[in-house]
Amino acid sequence: MAKVVIAGPRNFTNKEFIFSKLLELEILYHDGKDWTxxxxxxxxxxDTIAKQYAEEFSYPLKEFPADWDKYGKSAGPLRNQQMAEYSDVLxxxxxxxRGTxxxxxxxxxxxxxIHIIPIQ
Known part of the structure; x- marks a missing residue:
């Protein structure tokens, strides 16, 4: 059972590539930790494409939006810390x-x- 963080840059929007890599990892990821x-x-x-993936494949979704108004430049790292504390897989x-x-x-x-997928 694994809560899976899907992360990457804001300017990468190749949905077909992201979906194909996620499906590939799901198939390969059979060490007793099914994605929950x-x-x-x-x-x-x-992040937006990760949400679409969750919706398309009926996964529960947990979103950790950064509170930029409250925390300023610290909001992104704080959000990342919260996601890491909550999850099992990245x-x-x-x-x-920088954010990734x-x-x-x-x-x-x-x-x-951790699974790192290099992109351009």
């Missing part, structure tokens, strides 16, 4: 962006299983 919930940060790009579509780098770091610190 999709977790995402409520941003544009990969799937990161990664092109070197931060969620990878948080996932490592919290002992999540």
């Amino acid at each position: 919930e999709i977790v995402e940060g409520g941003a544009k790009g990969v 799937i990161a579509f990664y092109n070197g962006s 780098s931060n969620i990878i770091k948080q996932a490592m610190q919290h002992g999540l299983t």
